[in-house]
Every structure is written in structure tokens, then in C-alpha cells.
Amino acid sequence: MPVQLLALALLTLVLGFGLGWLAAPRRSHELEAARAELQRRDQFLEQLRELTWEHRELAPELSTIVLDEISTHIRQHRPLG
Numbered sequence: 001m002p003v004q005l006l007a008l009a010l011l012t013l014v015l016g017f018g019l020g021w022l023a024a025p026r027r028s029h030e031l032e033a034a035r036a037e038l039q040r041r042d043q044f045l046e047q048l049r050e051l052t053w054e055h056r057e058l059a060p061e062l063s064t065i066v067l068d069e070i071s072t073h074i075r076q077h078r079p080l081g
Contacts, residue, residue, distance in 0.1 A: 045070055045073070045074065048066075048070060049067060049071075052066045052067055052070075053067065
């Protein structure tokens with residue numbers, strides 16, 4: 001019985017490492033896609049901030065609100081480190 005448990009544990013360990021190794025490229029691709037999406041979001045926020053600043057004379061109060069919201073979002077979601 002202990003030999004069977006040892007064999008089962010060893011098989012589970014090997015399968016776990018094997019499945020992790022096979023899934024690593026997919027996770028790497030997903031991580032890369034997520035980073036690209038965050039970069040696109042950051043670029044959009046920067047463009048929106050510039051556009052709002054350039055046309056602030058059209059609606060000064062609204063421009064102030066939008067710029068404050070963008071700045072707050074960026075501060076709160078800034079990566080640590």
C-alpha cells in the first residue's frame with residue numbers, strides 16, 4: 001500500500017510539473033497581452049488628458065473635472081515599485 005501511495009504521489013508530481021511546463025507559454029502570452037492592453041489604456045488616458053487640456057477654454061469646469069478624474073485614476077492605479 002505505501003508503495004502505491006508513493007507511486008501515486010510521484011505520478012501526481014510529474015504530471016503537475018508537466019502540465020505547468022505546457023501551460024507556461026500560454027500564461028506568458030496572456031501576460032504579454034495584458035501588458036499591451038494596459039499600455040494602450042495608458043496611451044488613451046494620456047491622449048484624453050492632452051485633448052482636454054488643449055480645449056479647456058470650451059468648457060473650463062468640465063475640463064477641470066475630467067483632468068482631476070484622470071489624475072486620480074492614474075495615482076490610484078500606479079504600479080508599485
